[in-house]
Structure formats: C-alpha cells, structure tokens
Amino acid sequence: MNFGKIDKKWQKIWETKKNYKTIDKTKSKKNFMLLVEFPYPSGDLHIGHWYAYAVPDILARYLKMKGNNVMYPIGFDAFGLPAENAAIKRKINPAVWTENNIKFMTKQLKSMGASFDWSRVISTIDHQYYKWTQWIFLKMYQKGLAYRAKTMVNWCPNCKTVLANEQVIAGLCERCDSEVIQKEFEQWMFRITDYADRLIDDIKDLDWPQTTKLAQKNWIGRSEGVIVKFDVKCQMLNVKCPSIEVFTTRLDTIFGCTYLVLAPERVSALIQNSEFKIQNSGEVENYINQTKKKTELQRLEIDKEKTGVKLEGIKAINPFDKEEVPIFVADYVLGHYGTGAVMAVPAHDERDFEFAKKYNLPIKEVIIPDVIDKKNPPVPGKKTVERRNVHAIVRNPQNNKFLCLKSKKFLWTTFPMGGIEENEDVVSAARREVEEETGYKNLKLIKVLGGKVRAEYFAKHKDENMIAHTTAVLFDLINEEKSEIDKEWEESHEIMWIGEHKLNYNTMVHAEMDIWEKRLKGDETAYADDGALVDSGQFTNLKSSEARVKMVQWLKKNNFGNSKKIFKLHDWVLSRQRYWGVPIPIIKCDNCGYVPVPEKDLPIKLPPLKDFLPTEEGKSPLAKAKNWVNVKCPKCKNPAQRETDTMDTFVDSSWYFMRYTDPKNKKVFADKKKMKLWLPVPMYIGGAEHNTMHLLYSRFFTKVLYDLKLVHFNEPFIGRKNHGIILGTDGQKMSKSRGNVVDPDKEVKKFGADTVRMYLAFAGPYEQGGPWNPGGMLGIRRFLERAYKLKSKISSGKISNKNLEVLLHQAIKKVSEDIENFRFNTAISALMILLNEIEKQSQLSIVNYQLFLKLLSPFAPHLSEEIWSNLGNKKNIHLEKWPEYNPKLIKKENFELIIQINGKLRDKISVESGISQKEAENIALNQEKIKNFIGGKTVKKIIFVPEKLINIVI
C-alpha cells in the first residue's frame, strides 16, 4: 500500500475543498480556538514540531466531529537573532532568509495533514502585522507603561556590542570568546511590575498545570515584608547621617540584628556622599571594583565564600533597642532586590550566620523554637504555669547508649530532667538532676545543646498546662559510680540505657525531641524558622507571627518604617540593539524629547540594510540607515532622529493569538466582535520552556489591552497544556552534535504521515514526551495496514454481533474520554484492542466498520478518508458526527470474579454481571480450590466489591 500517495491525494482534496477554513459562526456558541505555539522559521521542521502540531490535531479533529466550530490556526514568529546571524554568515538578507524558510516550512507543515486553517496564517514580519505591534506599543507609551531607564546589559568589550542572553555562553561572547561584562545603558522598558499583583492574583482562576502556575508565582516572587529605617551616626563628627532603609520579612528577629549589610551597588553612592565620612573609603572602593569585575558566572557560583568590608567610622542604630551596630558592604546582598540593604541577623539567617562566623561578629539569639506537644496538647481551662527546665542527655561512650528514665506510673520515657532553680546555671542544674534521679555523678560536660526551646504541653502528673523553656545539656558518662537516690523515686522509675536510633519522639515523651535529635546530629546552623521571641524587649514571649504585626505597628507609630510588598519580577527590558526586529515607533527630537510616531504613519517599516554589524558603541545597526533615521519631528518639524532600537521578539508573540481572529484587518488589530467569538483561548498547547516568559508577557499584554477597553477578556488563555519533549533513541535531547536527530521528512517518506502522527501520540503520555523508538513505528504501520485489510471481512448482509457491539461502545467511550484528557496513547491502545477483536470475527458489518473508521479518523486522517471513500461515501469522514456510545451497551453480560483470600489472588471465575454479595459468596466458597485454601479455618470477614472481586479473610 502506498501511504505517500494517499497522503498527497487527500491533502490536495482538503485544500481545494477548503475543508479546514474556519468561518466566524455568530449563532453557534461552540466556537473553539485550539491554539498551539507558532514556530520560529528556523529553516527545517524537526520531530518536535510534529509532536507540537500533529498530535494536538487529533484533538482538533475530534472537537470538530463533536460539533464544535474549531479554529486550528498557525503562523510564524519570524523576527529574531538567528536570521541576523545567518545574514552575517551567508551574506543574504534576513528577510529573504526568513521568507524562504517560511515557504519551506509551510510545505513541511502541510505534510502533517493537520487541520490548520491556512487562510488565517500570520507572520510577525509582515508589516501589516507589526504595524499593530507598534500601535500597541504606542498605546502603552501613552499610558506610561513604556518608558526609558538605565539598566545593565551584556556587553562584549571586544566586539563593542550589546549581546542577547543567548549570545553569552558560559560568560563569554559567542563570537570572539572574550569575557562579557555588565554595562549600563538606557533602554526601553515595559512597566510589567505595575501588574505584578494582578498577574499573581489571577493565576488561581486559570485551568493550567500546577507546575506552570507555581513557576509564574515564584517568578513574580511577591514577598510581603517591612522597610525599616536605621539611623546612621558618623562617629568622628558625632553627627547624624542620612539613614539607611532595609527590607526584611523577618521583623520579629530585629533584636538579633548585629550588623547591617549594603550591596556594593548601593555603597558607591554613599561614598560620594560627604556626610558619611567613611574612614576606609579606599579599601571599600577597592572591594566594589573587585565585585564589579566578577563575571556573572563567578557571582552565581554556589558555595562561594562570602566576602565583605566594614565601613569604618559609621554605625547604624537599631530603632528598637537603640543598639549601635557596624555596617558592611558585601556582595552577598543583591543590589536590585528590595532596598539593596539588609539587617543581618546571624542567629536566624543562614547567610548572615556564615558571614558572621567568618568575620567573628556577634550572634544573638532572639527566636527560640516553639513547639506544641501533639501527644499531650494543652488542655483548655486548666491553669498554665511557666518554668525554666533542663534536660540532661547523658551518653555512655562505651556503647553509645543514652540514659533514660521510664516512669512506671505514666509509662513515659524521659531524660533526667527538672526545673532550674534561681541562681543556678543550666549545667549545674543538669548535673544535679542526673544525680538526684539516677545516682550517676561522674559526668563530663560535652556541650550545651544550643539555645532554649519553648514547649507547650499538658503535665498530667500536675494537672496543669506547662509552658517550658528548656535547655538541653549533653554529657558523657565517666564511670558507673553512683550516689544513693530517693527510695520512693527509685521504686516508681526504671533506669534504662537506649540506643541512638531509638532516641526520637516516638519513644521519648519530650515535645522538644525532634529539635534535640537535629542538634545531636547536626552542625551548627542558624535557626531560620518561626518561633517564640526572647530577649526582645516588650515583644518578648510573643510568637513570630504576632510579633511581626505588633512590631510593624510600633514602627509606623515611631516613624521608623512601614510594611511593603516586594517583587522579584523586574520591569521588562524590551529594546534590542538589533536589526531584525520591529522598529520602536519613537522619534527623538532635541526640542521635544521622545515623540511618538503619529498613528497614521504606521507601520514604520524596517529599512533595507546591507551591513548588520553594529559600529557605534551600544547602537543598533539601524543607526546606519541614515536616510531612514533622519526625519522631521512630528511636533515641531525640526530635524530629528528615529529610535534605532528594535523590539524584543516576545513583544511580537504577546498578542498574536488575537490577530488569528481577524488576520487581515487594516483598521484595527482585530475586530472586537470577532474577538468575542473566539477569545479568550480555551486551550493553549505548548512547551514548558514558556512557563515564565511568553505566557507571562501575553497575560500582561492582555491585561493592559483590557484596561484600555480594547479587549473584553483579562486573561488570554483559560486552559493550558504543556507537551513533553521527544528525545533521541539514546534518551538524550536531540542535537546535531550528538547525531541523534530524527528527520521527520524521511520518516514520513518511509511510513506515511499517519504512522508518524500516530506513533508520536502512542509513544507515551503527551505531557511527558519520551525517546524516539524506530521499532514502535513498525507497530503502528502494521496496525494501519490491518485496519485497511478489514475490508475483506465486510459482509453486505445484516449480522448481529452483540459481543462486538459491546466492545465498540466501550471503545467509543474510552477513546472519547482519553482524547479529551490528552491520553492519546491509551486511546490508541483501545483502538488496537478493538481491532484485535474485530479480526477474530469472521464477518464485519459495514456499519461497524464505519464506526471503527470514525474513531480512527482523528489519529490517521488520510487512511481513514481513503477507506471511507472506498466504501462508497461521498462526504469527507471528518464532516461526520462523532459516534455516541450507548450506556446500556457497554455493560458486559459476564465478568470475571476475582476470588482473594487475605487479599491474595486464589481463583478467578466467570459469573453473571450484577450478582449480589450472597451469590458471589456461595460461588466462591464452593470452589474446590478455595475450600482447600480455607482448610478448616473460620472465615472472619468477607469483602465484596461489586462487578470485581470477593476477598475472604481467614
């Protein structure tokens, strides 16, 4: 059978009949745009494109047959760097290169046999498209959402050019391998941070994968904290200097602040400020210059040792306790986050802890772990007492066992423990308790096991609630020598030594046990969790969360700060110093400043250019098109210049889906009525790599256009599915260097489009992707050939085949549900099972064959069309209605009853559907096998799962 011929035949018929041209149905409510991410025209379709477009086509065709008015659009995201690189390398025009690629890829895309609506195809380099990209930019400019600001960019000092992130490879310039540095330039920005709150809050309404939602949340990175003002004192002049503001989410730890840290970027300005009088400004400047020289790579290095320099001569004053603390500059603090300054609390922050250890700075504990005993929680209404406690943890170094006491009355296992008396230190208290309770008196102090722990529990033996502040002390036993102990105590307690592995909250009654365990094992670290406050003035004893609320109130009242929301998300730098992009429609005039191009002059077309290499420092190659650059100012008519930067390609793709609804409109970017028919997009399928960029930018654009009342929806994509990646046969990512790239054209030539489509759908769950397995193709090909051969079984007469009918209807149900849930692999397996069964029959009615073909048609559109028309049908199979299953027909008459004994399979037996537990019991208990298994034992219990199994418990 010649699959290739069949493919071409039907692709041609579909095209001439315009089968997949979508019309705007106004009456039908079932308009459905199935959106897939449009490709970059890199020149060659790879297997990933097939996965991204041919597999969702199954869903598109299914939805269409289900009665929806489906639009399955496609286009090209055609601006971008590779075209420019190709132009430089091959000395051809990027437009020519790109357009050739589009032509070639269009041909390749058509070979998939997908139901794309080619009448709506768009391309972002089409000036009728980018006219509207420019128009939207101007709208944003007018709203103040597009602005200019200085920002750091990748700069190659050798090529004297700005580099995109993709052009920086391991910190080096892609072209000349010199070290890339960060340089400040003025750039066009979008104020996406204005929308940060809405972008985060509206996520919850989206039917998106959890991972994508989380990725966006983390990317936006909202954190609610406090700005605290620290006054600064210059010691030499004894005068007040400008204060320093820090950002913190842990205001509750402020009494533990022992120094302040400023990011290097912040300090440059400070040194210039004469009011500060930093005594070691030379050393400080030196440090700042060093950090500047560090490449991006070194800065990101993990486990990098922290460095910093103290600013001599000035001190910061903690607003709460008026404590004077030193100020450091250190590059472990980020300049672009928060205020670029932090209060360091080494006791409760890992990074500060590490820094304080290195530079020998004081570590002051102000938060202690706060636990509520799950096993003995406080009883409401009982008296509550507070006390200081000590736990003595005594280890016998001979056998590494620990000394415990078991109360015979309460069945508790505890360490020797008790209250600390007044004027007694913890270690002596611990020694005393050990001696009193166990008699052991020769102990070697190892260490006090960290700070106090606050625990709330109900003390049964005293009938009161206890709030205990407990310190643990670790000893080694020197020898077995004992003093005499209290008789009564001795009788009611058992002394025992238990192994380390049993030292946990299951065995021991102490609520603090988890913390002791960690401290016994672990290295010293900061305690960074919430807890209860100690040594914190009027806030002592509060819990972290309560303290934060009260302390902000205090700050506000005393004018030392306020709460503040901070985002990780930065404003979007949209300008690129590149040729192959949309020109930014702005004119720079010496008199009027930045003047937007009047709407009537749009689009500002990209001028033809021969040389794409930038010459002037930091200028776009467009600056070389002198005739194009020099214009009259639209306002004052004096000579002026065009903006020469172009836009980030993410701008182009932030609104493309809107254009699909009205791709040829010359008056607006898309007609509102048409958008109402199709948008927002109910399902958008694409790669997980767009989780944070493209998807976020599209949401931002949509919200802006919504606020401008230009669109009626404020979220662009209601549903979203991420597809997996097809790997090489070796399970590695496909790449030319690995030589594991699969060429779809070759596969199509060998097996036909249907086989390739279906194989990809069958390989695994769509979200997961998986390795390419050439053998798997054979299986699908065989399946399709067998489906074709079924025609030899056709009988013209009526045949009733109840059994087959049940299977058919089960398959309708399964295939429909699986397609809707993107489980194409199991849908195909259901079709295979069905085919296996049909083959077992000697005859097949034409009705049943046609039913089977309809189920197959979304997966193998060409072949099913071919057979369908061979059967004498004039209309296309894809215009047929999707079959409905009959719920009455999917029930089998018999089923296999599983008989278990104690949950283990012992027998299976075919029984009538719908039998009762009684009947099932009778059958099961009378099986010879089962009788043998039960022997003489009594049946304790019988569990019956209707239509499935019976479990006999003996």
Next chain:
RNA sequence: GCUCGGGUGGCGGAACGGUUUACGCAGAGGACUUAAAAUCCUUGCCCUUAAUUGGGUUGUGGGUUCGAAUCCCACCCCGAGCACCA
C-alpha cells in the same frame, strides 16, 4: 540548597485503593514458502515444584488497610526549573 515532576518486564508504557505488567516493540517457538521477506498463530518477570504447585516482585525501609504500584512517613536515585530574593 529550594521548588516541582518521576523511579513498574529486555524497551516505550498500562493500571493510580482490588488480577502488577493492558497495548505496542524487541525475543523465542511454530505455520505458510524451494528459500527469504512479509503475514499469521503460540509464548512471555524471578525462585520453587511432579504440577499454571507454592512463594516473591512496582527504587529502599517503615506505617495505615481485609487488601498498597496507588494513601502516609523517612531515605536513595534520575529529570526539569529557580538559585545568596533577606
């Protein structure tokens, strides 16, 4: 380091509280054929047994349950994203 996925035959995977391994690939045996390919049929983890007898088995170890691949806890490994975000 943090977050999110995921560990099931020789392989891709199915089952997501109830028969572990559906469906497909590869393998083995057979039929057809002068022969091969294609096609069709049979088979399908490990140990054990006279026996399709019995036992084991879903990364490891525990727990919940009549019953766990599935739920809970701890650990190990693989992948992806973020990465000193105070």
